[in-house]
Amino acid sequence: MNLETIQIEEVKKEETAFETREGLKSTLLEEAARQRGYKVERLTYDTMILTIEGKELLFRDMNGPLSSAAMMRIVDDKYLARALIKNENVRTPDSTYLRVFEREEIKAFANQIGYPVVLKPNNLSRGEGVYTNVDSDESLDRHLDKISMLIGNDFERILIEKQFNGDDYRFYVVDGEVLAVSKRARANVTGDGEHTILELIQEKNERRSKDRDLKNFLIPIDKTKLGRLFREGRTFETIPQKDEAIVIRDESNIASGGEGIDFTDTVHPDFNELAIKAIQAVPGFHYGGVDVIADDITEEPNATNYVVTEIEFSPGPLSMFHWQGEQRDMANPILDFYLKHLDEL
CATH class of the missing domain: 3.30.1490.20 (ATP-grasp fold, A domain)
Known part of the structure; x- marks a missing residue:
């Protein structure tokens, strides 16, 4: 398969990735609900009604009746969310x-x-x-x-x-507890001394295509999207040395070809407290993601070694599909949360 054909296939995949992955969050919650014996009525690819102990609850993705439109409006507005986070003495850029x-x-x-x-x-x-x-x-x-x-x-x-230069981390918080911490590693390949960077990307994409989440977001081979690779003087034909790690994109999210690495058990507990404070900075916001850039989250946070960049109303299922480390469930903790708070609905 030549480079032009591969690029066309990548574009086709990108065009359908958004709906596919958004539907995945809803599907993961549905699967967890059915395993518990809850009734599920599917409305659209990302919307359904769950019946928990006789109460019908409307969900979009993994967000239910205690995740209001007002919260989404604030959280999705990065500037407004930062203003609230800063009020809690949590550092932002x-x-x-x-x-x-x-x-x-x-x-x-x-x-x-x-x-x-x-x-x-x-x-x-x-x-x-x-x-x-x-x-x-x-x-x-x-x-x-x-x-x-x-x-x-x-x-x-x-x-x-x-x-702020550092590594990018996603904290997943539910009801005042951090349940998962994931490093969002930038798109990368590791050399074997024999294959070109293009061949290494193709090999990694083959592995990603077998992952239920990452298959939606393969590493692109569009030169306009790989600025870091070419900025550092490499090309698709470069053959990295054995075990040489090559970061090929500046962006660190999964949609850009990144991958999740589990840090849940090694993160410094004070970082967990910062993530919880960031979520609770939005009144009534019970669960979501917190994005942190830090030098090293295994060390105690201080005035210079981290920033919280944003909070996520409907975070992707990163922790359930870690490239390295333990897989951390997101769906069942949300069901537990609604079961606990049924009397409030």
């Missing part, structure tokens, strides 16, 4: 919230906090439109042009934030 057309103000802020900066559309997900390592006014202009084309409205607000 230095950032501001400006419209795409306000370029001079954006540049002034970037120069105030110092390059490099990160640009993020305020309410998109899966890392879409997120640009890291923006290191100059000229680079800022180029990436603002890209965001403008992506969202199609220069009156939309975007986040401009100071880049």
Whole structure:
């Protein structure tokens, strides 16, 4: 199969990945519910009614009646969510919230906090439109042009934030308890001294295609999406040395070809407390994801070694499909939560 054919197949997969993975969250909850003997009435690919001890509860993905639209509105607005998190003395990146057309103000802020900066559309997900390592006014202009084309409205607000370098982690919190901690490793391959980077990507994608979640998000082979690989002077034809680890993308989410590594048993307990505080910063928000960038989450957090970047209303099932380490259930803890709080419904 030649490179052009492979790229066409990747595009086709990307076009259907969103619905496939969103449906997966709902399916995982349905499977857990049926195993308990609960009645399930499927409405759409991501919506269903669960009957728990005689009470009918409407769920979309894994979010039920105690996850309100108001919570989703706040959590999905990265800037508003950060304001609430900062009130709990949890560190977030230095950032501001400006419209795409306000370029001079954006540049002034970037120069105030110092390059490099990160640009993020305020309410998109899966890392879409997120640009890291923006290191100059000229680079800022180029990436603002890209965001403008992506969202199609220069009156939309975007986040401009100071880049914090570290590893990316997702905490999964339910009812005041951290149930899973996952490192979101950037898309990578490991050399064997024989195969090219393209061949190593294809081999890894073959393994990912057998995973119930990762099959939706293979490592792309579109050169425009592999900036880090080419920025560091490598090509698809490069043959890495044996055991040489090659990071090929700057983005760390699973949708970008990343992979989950379990850190639940090794995370410093104070990081768990920070994640719980971040969730509880939104009134009535009982369960969700917390994204943290940190130097080392096995060490005690301090004023310089971490930031909380956002909280997730409906996190993907990362911990249930770790590439390395133990698999951590997300569905049954949510059912336990609703069983515990049935009297409130």
